[in-house]
Structure formats: C-alpha cells, structure tokens
Amino acid sequence: MGRESHVDLSRTVIAMHDIVKKFGDFVANDGINLTVHKGEVHAILGENGAGKSTLMNVLYGLYHPTSGYIEVNGNKVSIDSPEKAIELGIGMVHQHFMLVQPFTVTENIILGMEPVKGLTVDLKSAREQVIELSGRYGLQVDPDAKIEDISVGMQQRVEILKVLYRGADILILDEPTASLTPQEIGELIEIIGHLTRDGKSVILITHKLKEIKASADYCTIIRQGKYIQTVNVAEVNEDQLAAMMVGRDVTFKVDKKEQEPGEDALVVKNLHGKDYRNVEILKGLDITVRKGEIVGLAGVDGNGQTELVEIITGLRKGTEGSVMIHGKEVFGKTPREIFEAGITSIPADRQKHGLVLQFSVADNLILQNFGEEEFSSHGILKRDAIQKKATELIEKFDIRPRGSEGKPAGQLSGGNQQKVIIAREITNDSELLIAVNPTRGLDVGAIEYVHKYLVEQRNKGKAVLLVSFELDEIMSLSDEIKVIFDGKIVGSVPGRDANENELGLMMAGGGAHE
Amino acid sequence: MSNTKDKTKNSFGAKVLHGNLLYTLISIAVGFLVGAILLQAAGISAGEAYGKLITGVFGKPKFIVWAIVYASPIILTGLSVAFSFQTGVFNIGAEGQYVVGTLAACIVGVFLKVPAIIHVPLCLIAAAVAGGIWSMIVAVLKVKRGINEVLSFIMFNWIAYYLSNYVVNIPAVHKEGGGEATKDILESAMMLVKSESLQDVLGSGASYNIFVAVIAAIVIAFILNRTTLGYKLKAVGFNRHAAEYGGINSNREIMTAMSISGALAGMGGACQLMGMGMRISQFSSQEGFGFQGITVALIGSTNPIGCIFAGLFYGAMKYGGTKLSLVNAPAEIVNIIMGTIVFFIAIAHVFKRLLLDHAGKKKAKSEGGTK
Numbered sequence: 001m002g003r004e005s006h007v008d009l010s011r012t013v014i015a016m017h018d019i020v021k022k023f024g025d026f027v028a029n030d031g032i033n034l035t036v037h038k039g040e041v042h043a044i045l046g047e048n049g050a051g052k053s054t055l056m057n058v059l060y061g062l063y064h065p066t067s068g069y070i071e072v073n074g075n076k077v078s079i080d081s082p083e084k085a086i087e088l089g090i091g092m093v094h095q096h097f098m099l100v101q102p103f104t105v106t107e108n109i110i111l112g113m114e115p116v117k118g119l120t121v122d123l124k125s126a127r128e129q130v131i132e133l134s135g136r137y138g139l140q141v142d143p144d145a146k147i148e149d150i151s152v153g154m155q156q157r158v159e160i161l162k163v164l165y166r167g168a169d170i171l172i173l174d175e176p177t178a179s180l181t182p183q184e185i186g187e188l189i190e191i192i193g194h195l196t197r198d199g200k201s202v203i204l205i206t207h208k209l210k211e212i213k214a215s216a217d218y219c220t221i222i223r224q225g226k227y228i229q230t231v232n233v234a235e236v237n238e239d240q241l242a243a244m245m246v247g248r249d250v251t252f253k254v255d256k257k258e259q260e261p262g263e264d265a266l267v268v269k270n271l272h273g274k275d276y277r278n279v280e281i282l283k284g285l286d287i288t289v290r291k292g293e294i295v296g297l298a299g300v301d302g303n304g305q306t307e308l309v310e311i312i313t314g315l316r317k318g319t320e321g322s323v324m325i326h327g328k329e330v331f332g333k334t335p336r337e338i339f340e341a342g343i344t345s346i347p348a349d350r351q352k353h354g355l356v357l358q359f360s361v362a363d364n365l366i367l368q369n370f371g372e373e374e375f376s377s378h379g380i381l382k383r384d385a386i387q388k389k390a391t392e393l394i395e396k397f398d399i400r401p402r403g404s405e406g407k408p409a410g411q412l413s414g415g416n417q418q419k420v421i422i423a424r425e426i427t428n429d430s431e432l433l434i435a436v437n438p439t440r441g442l443d444v445g446a447i448e449y450v451h452k453y454l455v456e457q458r459n460k461g462k463a464v465l466l467v468s469f470e471l472d473e474i475m476s477l478s479d480e481i482k483v484i485f486d487g488k489i490v491g492s493v494p495g496r497d498a499n500e501n502e503l504g505l506m507m508a509g510g511g512a513h514e
Numbered sequence: 515m516s517n518t519k520d521k522t523k524n525s526f527g528a529k530v531l532h533g534n535l536l537y538t539l540i541s542i543a544v545g546f547l548v549g550a551i552l553l554q555a556a557g558i559s560a561g562e563a564y565g566k567l568i569t570g571v572f573g574k575p576k577f578i579v580w581a582i583v584y585a586s587p588i589i590l591t592g593l594s595v596a597f598s599f600q601t602g603v604f605n606i607g608a609e610g611q612y613v614v615g616t617l618a619a620c621i622v623g624v625f626l627k628v629p630a631i632i633h634v635p636l637c638l639i640a641a642a643v644a645g646g647i648w649s650m651i652v653a654v655l656k657v658k659r660g661i662n663e664v665l666s667f668i669m670f671n672w673i674a675y676y677l678s679n680y681v682v683n684i685p686a687v688h689k690e691g692g693g694e695a696t697k698d699i700l701e702s703a704m705m706l707v708k709s710e711s712l713q714d715v716l717g718s719g720a721s722y723n724i725f726v727a728v729i730a731a732i733v734i735a736f737i738l739n740r741t742t743l744g745y746k747l748k749a750v751g752f753n754r755h756a757a758e759y760g761g762i763n764s765n766r767e768i769m770t771a772m773s774i775s776g777a778l779a780g781m782g783g784a785c786q787l788m789g790m791g792m793r794i795s796q797f798s799s800q801e802g803f804g805f806q807g808i809t810v811a812l813i814g815s816t817n818p819i820g821c822i823f824a825g826l827f828y829g830a831m832k833y834g835g836t837k838l839s840l841v842n843a844p845a846e847i848v849n850i851i852m853g854t855i856v857f858f859i860a861i862a863h864v865f866k867r868l869l870l871d872h873a874g875k876k877k878a879k880s881e882g883g884t885k
Contacts, residue, residue: 315758336761353759358752363745367760376742383740 006039006196007217012074013038013170013201014059014090019068021054028054031068032227034220036170036203039196043204043212043233045245046222047443048415049400052205055222056172059203060092061085091168093159095175101148105141106130109162133164137194153184160191171195172203177211178414178440181301181469189215207245207443209238210472223247242444256455261479262291264324265432265463266312266343271321273307281307282318283487287465291431294454294464296478296495298471300507304487305467306348309436313345314338315353325432339368344428346421348436348467350414354421357410361399362390364409365424397423398446415442422450433457436467451477471500485509531873534815537865541858542813542827549851553843563843570837571830576717582724583789585829587612589727590782591803592810592821592828593734594645594775599816600738601771602751607652607667608779609804610674611645615780616787617678618644620794623699623787624687630702637703638726638784645780646773648674653772657765663772671804675797682796694796705788723789728822730778735818737774747771779804806832809852812859828852 014036021029028051036042046052057063059070061079069076072088079085099108106127115122130143139157147155156176163171177185192202192215204216212219212233221228221244228244243249266289273282281304289295299305310316312323314335323331325341347353355364366375366386375386390405399419409417435454439447454477458464468474474481481498483491483506491506530536550560571581591608598605618640626633652670655661681687682696689695707713707720738744749757750767758764782803810828814820835848
C-alpha cells in the first residue's frame with residue numbers, strides 16, 4: 001500500500017533544540033532535537049520509558065524543559081501551559097481519552113469554548129461546525145451520538161475533532177493505536193493522510209513499527225532519554241528501526257522445534273454463553289488445545305473471544321456446554337477451583353482483571369499465591385519472603401523502574417504493568433496457559449521476550465492458547481490457527497500454511513472451511 | 515550548599531508534600547480559622563473561646579482523662595468506618611451498629627452476674643457480635659440481592675434507634691423510679707478505674723476504655739497489613755474483578771469485611787456504655803457517635819493508627835466544647851470546626867496540587883538559574 005506524502009520541507013513548523021528535562025537526578029530527556037515540517041507525519045519511536053511522553057509534554061506545555069528551546073513557525077517561544085500550546089496551534093490527543101460519557105459528541109467537542117448566542121450556548125452552529133470538520137477530514141462522526149454509546153475508535157476521532165476545533169495545526173497523537181482494532185487502525189492511518197493533505201502536521205508517539213512504516217514520513221528514535229537519530233522512513237525497514245530503538249538486533253522469528261503435540265489439555269465442547277448485555281455470543285464453540293502446541297485464536301474483537309476466556313477461567317458463567325482441563329470438567333466451577341485444576345492466564349484487561357492498581361507491585365505478584373506456604377503461614381503474610389520474591393521477579397523480568405517492589409502498580413507504565421502480570425503468571429507454571437493479547441502495549445524488546453517465553457512453554461510440552469488481535473503474532477507463533485466468528489470456530493489452518501488474506505476472509509465471516 | 519544535604523532535604527520535603535498529614539494539619543488550621551471568624555461575627559472573642567477550649571481540655575489531669583474517655587468510643591466507630599473504606603464499602607451504618615452494640619452490652623451488663631474479669635469481656639463480645647450481625651444483614655442484602663449498602667445502612671440506623679427506645683421501655687429493663695433510661699449496668703461490667711489513689715489523680719470518671727480502642731486499632735492495622743485476610747479484603751475493596759480473577763471469593767470477603775466493620779462500631783457502643791454512660795437513655799435524636807466515626811476516619815486518612823489520633827482530637831473537641839458555655843460561646847462551634855475540617859480534607863487534593871505545582875515551579879526556576 002503506497003502512501004502519498006504531503007511534506008513541505010520549506011516550512012518548518014516545530015523545531016525543538018537540545019531539550020533536556022530532569023526530574024531530580026533522573027534525566028528523562030537528554031539533549032533531544034526534533035524538527036517537524038508542514039504536512040509531515042513524524043513518528044517518535046522509543047521503548048516504554050525512553051522519554052517520548054516527556055518530550056511531548058514539554059512541547060505541550062505540561063513540563064518546562066530544564067534547558068534547550070523550542071521554535072514554532074520560526075519564532076522562539078516559551079510554552080508554559082497547555083493553553084499557550086493551543087494558542088500556538090499545538091493540540092494533543094492523549095492515550096487515555098478525556099471525554100464526558102453522558103454528553104454528546106458535539107457537547108464534548110465544544111466543552112470549554114462553547115460558542116455563545118446571547119446567554120445560551122449556540123449548539124446549532126457548533127453542531128454544523130462539527131459536521132463540517134468531520135466531513136473535511138473523513139472522520140464520519142455522528143455529532144449527536146452520546147460518547148457512552150460509541151466505540152473506542154470513534155471516541156478517539158472525537159478527541160481529534162476536539163483538537164481540530166480548537167484550531168490546531170500540529171497534532172500530537174500519544175499511542176493512538178493502543179486500543180484500536182486492526183480495522184480502526186487502518187482507518188486512523190487514512191484520517192492522518194487527510195489531515196496532512198490539508199497542511200496539518202502530525203506527531204505520532206508509538207512503538208509499533210508497522211504503523212510507522214504505513215503512516216510516517218520521518219521518524220525520530222529516542223533511547224533511554226537520548227536522541228539517537230532521525231530517519232526517512234522510506235529508507236529503512238522494520239528490523240533496522242527496531243535495532244535503533246532497542247540498541248541491538250532484535251529477532252522477530254522464534255525458534256520452534258518440530259514436535260508432535262501430546263494429550264489434550266483443554267477441550268471445549270459445544271460452549272454457549274452470553275455477553276454482558278445478556279445476548280448470546282457463544283453459539284456452540286468447540287476448541288481443543290493439546291500439550292506441546294500453541295493454538296492461536298484469530299478473530300475480530302467482539303466475536304466471543306473475551307467471553308470464551310472468561311468462561312474457561314470461571315469469571316463468567318456459561319449457559320451450556322463442557323470445558324475439560326486435563327480431563328477434569330470445570331464448567332461452572334469457581335475461578336479458584338479452575339486455577340487449581342492447572343491453568344494460568346494472562347487476562348485481556350490488565351487494569352480490570354490483571355492487577356489491583358492500588359496494591360504494591362510485590363502484593364500484585366502474589367495475587368493467586370498469597371495463601372501458599374511460601375508467602376504466609378497461619379494467615380500471617382511473610383512480608384520478607386514476598387519482598388524477596390518481588391525483587392527477584394523485577395530483576396528477572398526487567399520491570400522498570402527497579403526498586404518498585406513497594407510502589408503501587410498503578411504508578412508503573414502500561415508495559416511494565418503487563419510485565420508484572422506476565423511475571424506472576426509465568427511463575428505459576430501450569431500445564432495450560434491462556435494468553436489474551438499478551439503483548440498489547442509492550443515495546444519491541446518486551447514483545448520479543450513474551451514470544452520467546454510462549455514458545456519455550458510449548459517446547460517444554462505445555463499447552464498454550466493464544467488469543468490475539470494481532471494477526472502477525474498469531475501467525476508467527478501458532479502451530480494451529482483457529483478463526484472465531486460470531487461465536488463459533490469457522491476455520492482451522494496449520495500455522496505454517498497460514499496466509500493473511502485467507503485468515504482475513506474467514507475473520508470477516510466468509511470462506512468458512514474446516 | 516553541599517549536594518548531599520540538598521538531596522536529603524528534597525526527599526524529606528517531597529515525602530511531606532506527597533503524604534496526607536500536612537494537608538490534614540492545614541485543614542485543621544483552616545477549620546479553626548473559620549470557627550474564629552464565625553465567633554467574632556457573633557460578637558464572641560475567638561481568643562477567649564479557644565483559650566477556654568484549651569484550658570478546658572488540658573487545664574487539669576482529670577480534664578485530659580475525660581477527653582480520652584470521650585475519645586474511646588469514637589476511635590472505635592472511626593476505626594469501623596476506616597476499615598470499611600479500606601475494604602471498599604462505605605459504612606454509614608456505624609451509628610446503628612453502635613446502638614445495637616450498646617444494647618447488647620447493656621443487657622449482658624445488667625442481667626449477668628459474673629466477676630468483672632469475665633463480665634467486661636463478655637459485654638464487649640456481646641456488643642461486637644450484635645454490631646457485626648447488624649452490619650452483616652446489610653451485607654447479605656447487598657451480596658445476594660444487590661441492594662446498595664448505603665441505603666440499607668441508613669434504614670438500619672433508624673431500626674436500631676427505635677429498637678433501642680423499645681428495649682429501654684421494657685419494664686424488666688427500665689430503671690426503677692424516675693428517668694427515661696435502663697437500669698444501670700452492674701458494677702462488675704463497668705470499665706472504671708477502681709483504685710482510689712489513681713482516682714485521686716485521674717478523677718472519679720477515669721475509665722480504661724481507651725485501651726480497648728487502642729488495642730482494636732493495632733489489631734486492625736495488623737489485619738489489614740500483615741494477614742492474608744487483610745490482603746483478601748483489600749483486594750476485593752480496591753478491585754473486585756482482579757480479586758476474583760486471583761481466586762478470591764469476593765462476595766464472602768465483602769460480608770466478612772462488613773461484619774468486622776460492624777463489630778468495631780458495636781464495641782464503640784460498649785465502650786461508651788461501660789466507660790461513661792452506665793445506662794442507655796431514651797433517645798430523642800440520633801446521638802451521632804457513628805457519624806462522628808466518619809469524621810474521625812477521614813481525619814485519620816482511613817489509617818487505623820491515624821484513627822487513634824483523630825479520635826483523641828475529636829474527643830478533646832467534644833469534651834472541650836461542653837465548657838464553651840462558660841464563656842457564653844455556643845458548643846455548636848465545635849461542630850462547625852469539625853465540619854469545616856472534613857470539608858477541607860475532602861478537597862485536600864486541591865491544596866496538594868497547588869503546593870506540588872508551586873514546589874515544581876520553584877525548583878524549575880532555581881535549576882534554570884544555576885545554568
């Protein structure tokens with residue numbers, strides 16, 4: 001898919017010179033340069049904690065640089081507040097949306113700068129303006145829909161509209177694809193194209209290499225707070241970008257030894273279940289995972305993956321069917337009983353199911369095991385042992401920052417939160433592992449680690465069910481790929497024979513074959 | 515200035531700025547300031563009134579003892595509310611649990627004839643069980659029927675209120691002769707200092723009910739921080755979904771948490787009865803020990819040990835307030851001060867933000883200046 005570039009190299013809109021930002025003794029940005037032109041999509045690439053967000057917060061006026069200066073449209077400026085940034089035409093779309101749920105799209109967009117007619121808010125002209133903006137950039141947003149009724153992808157467009165409504169010419173998008181489906185990501189990239197065609201510049205904070213290749217003109221790489229280099233995206237490939245980001249060569253290929261799968265570890269038969277709205281979403285699903293294989297479950301979000309995993313792990317009650325783990329029926333059992341039957345899982349929603357954000361990292365690491373002899377006796381927690389375990393796992397799984405044993409998990413970055421969960425689940429070491437989007441929000445180095453680990457588990461003869469919205473991940477890891485559509489398995493392909501088009505077709509509900 | 519010195523100063527300063535204590539103290543100061551303004555506006559000298567408040571509490575050892583005796587029940591109701599906050603429910607029903615606790619302790623205290631060494635613990639246990647059951651009924655309604663606990667707690671407060679008035683008027687319980695109250699509890703159930711030499715120093719009202727409150731606070735702090743029970747209760751309180759995912763039975767833990775919270779409030783009732791009241795009078799309005807517990811929990815940052823200090827503060831204010839009439843100041847000024855304090859603690863994050871921003875700016879400036 002070729003993309004059209006709209007860069008006007010003669011017009012520099014942003015120039016950040018030698019930006020240094022210190023927090024106490026910690027140097028978050030150490031001499032970073034960034035130049036963005038009119039009509040350009042400029043990606044900022046770096047691992048979790050590399051200093052991308054700090055740099056953008058400096059540009060958006062949330063932080064003041066310790067040294068260095070910023071030019072906007074050729075004029076040296078001091079951006080000391082977001083208001084000032086907005087005045088200068090800089091807008092930011094945060095990773096976590098800031099929308100009022102019961103308000104309509106229009107009401108959210110105009111919030112804080114409502115057009116006034118006499119004493120009342122002029123909703124009518126605001127609505128027309130929203131429709132006009134939405135049409136101009138191909139956003140297709142319904143101005144009257146309530147935020148609580150629209151999808152995450154749509155909410156993000158509302159955030160983009162909010163920024164455009166405030167007259168921004170430079171848009172900062174912070175990890176914009178983190179919570180989007182593949183389709184929505186494609187659409188977002190198209191929207192970014194519309195924006196640059198109209199002369200807007202877009203700064204994209206991300207660690208997804210594929211998206212940089214698909215949407216950006218230039219890419220600035222930051223590693224551990226330091227400026228590495230700025231490259232023309234057309235002239236580098238993904239492997240080179242990854243190596244620059246991590247500082248060493250990264251292999252996406254994982255060595256899988258040839259092996260025959262063993263006995264059945266998980267057998268799901270004729271499973272029926274309802275979703276949170278009480279609508280039947282699983283309609284007689286069958287799936288089997290054997291020891292020594294990775295079964296990848298591919299599908300578009302919302303076809304029953306979440307409910308399937310929740311029913312298997314006991315978080316949700318199924319209406320009918322059978323779930324056997326290591327030959328034992330667990331359908332309808334409690335999460336505790338199922339856990340004890342020999343299953344661990346990496347949950348899809350790390351903040352909802354994976355972690356108690358107010359708990360320290362150490363306490364989160366023993367969420368299923370606090371009752372075991374290693375960590376408590378007669379109901380009294382062994383604080384020293386818990387602390388020791390945490391230190392060990394933080395080291396082993398490279399959870400950053402170091403020494404965060406006693407820190408609330410909520411204070412870690414998303415990627416490091418995920419590492420806490422993975423560290424815990426891996427340590428539980430059961431014969432059957434269910435991983436749901438295990439690499440969501442992780443950077444390349446961590447992804448490599450998780451992938452290696454999953455394959456390692458398989459090689460050790462354990463059963464792995466991998467549920468993921470990242471088709472690449474499913475294709476590179478799975479021995480067997482199952483496609484879920486509308487609550488049923490509609491196709492099954494051996495991993496090595498899979499091709500993206502065929503899978504994509506099945507995921508959309510066409511070409512079902514067994 | 516040496517670098518290391520600067521660093522330690524920074525880390526200590528940062529700790530103070532990020533912790534809760536500083537903001538609690540600011541809120542208390544603001545509370546007194548607002549009280550002073552109102553007193554002056556009403557034509558009463560704030561200096562005189564506050565002076566009386568202070569001498570009224572600290573003037574004599576026996577005043578201090580009284581303030582502590584006043585504090586003990588509200589430390590326990592405060593503990594009850596703080597425990598509920600830590601475990602994810604809002605025990606606005608401490609008032610009702612307190613009342614049924616008082617009732618249970620009163621019945622056992624009036625009718626059971628056993629030596630003091632058994633009688634006092636039995637009364638406390640009876641009160642804890644009654645308060646615990648009272649709260650557990652609400653917990654069962656919440657877990658099994660999905661009824662919001664705040665609603666049922668408030669209703670149970672009134673049920674307890676009328677139940678108490680009913681029991682007070684049962685002839686077997688009612689005081690002989692005049693007075694709308696129960697019989698006095700037996701001497702063996704009273705938590706009073708009996709040694710005469712100690713009474714000479716501490717006053718005749720000296721009670722050891724404070725020890726019950728302090729021990730309870732220490733036990734609760736231990737449960738919350740060091741036991742698997744506390745781990746489970748807090749996990750459910752903070753994030754039910756993750757707790758269930760971790761194999762914790764959240765419904766059971768919610769019931770446990772609410773029962774323990776109720777038991778604490780019930781013990782608060784026993785401490786009031788056995789250390790101060792000695793009988794239950796007919797209520798004409800809710801006495802408010804349970805609601806004062808909410809204030810104590812908030813001032814104590816929902817920390818069990820914090821509740822001891824917050825409860826002592828509230829107890830002193832309550833006791834000192836009774837003496838304000840001597841300088842023609844209304845005792846209600848104490849409620850205004852306490853209300854203002856809670857209000858400012860509730861919006862403490864605003865101060866926190868302001869101070870942290872200010873500190874950040876100052877630092878950025880000084881760093882920029884050295885460049």
